[in-house]
Amino acid sequence: MENESYVKIISEWDIVEARQLGRNIAKELGFGTVDQARITTAISELARNIYLYAGEGEIHIECLHKFGRIGLKVTAMDQGPGIRDIRKVMEDGYSTSGGLGAGLPGVRRLMDNFDLISSPGKGTTIQVEKWLR
Template sequence: MEFQSCVKIINEWDIVAARQLGRNVAKELGFGTVDQARITTAISELARNIYLYAGRGSVCIEKEYEHGKSGMKIIASDEGPGIQDIRKVMEDGYTTSGGLGAGLPGVKRLMDEFDIDSFPSKGTTITTIKWLR
């Protein structure tokens, strides 16, 4: 059975809700506390980006099963302004919000797979997966 649960990101409380959902699904799948923390941090970052840059969007979580492995897929999508220069936002230390700039490179490091699709004035979709060890 395919599991997918989504949280609409419209305000700051939705970031908390997305984190909670992520932690619950990670626990359910058997991720340890360290990986649960990595996953919730990645979700936080993705949800915060939606809130800050697009204004609204969603974070969807799916249980992933492939070649006898199980894991968790996170899909963060919005219909915001899109990312003009993906290479630039993937540089460590790059920030437009004045934050620490862990941002998307941080998410990529925390997770096992990372994919980004962005189209100016159409929006951005980031798909990332953490596999259970």
């Protein structure tokens, strides 16, 4: 298995492809079905945000091997408009798309680590990690 794979997000089909890639890699690494579902849900949300708000970007999925532990890192990157108020988008229930507002707070809960960097006019990079238990 390669250490890193990625999907360019341009259409809704790319969201499906990114989800499937994430599920397959998670399964190969030994994640159980519940964690596979958590990972694919997080990828789906991140890819959907790229599609809706930036128009295009990339989802990178990387295998992690640190301190004898195995994990998976997902990086969502775009050069979109960026997030003006990060604190606001991290509030439960906040939605600009009319969705449920589970969004980024939901992604943070599903994964073990969450890091968001965004600059208005320059884009957004979100990295999340899940570790095998």
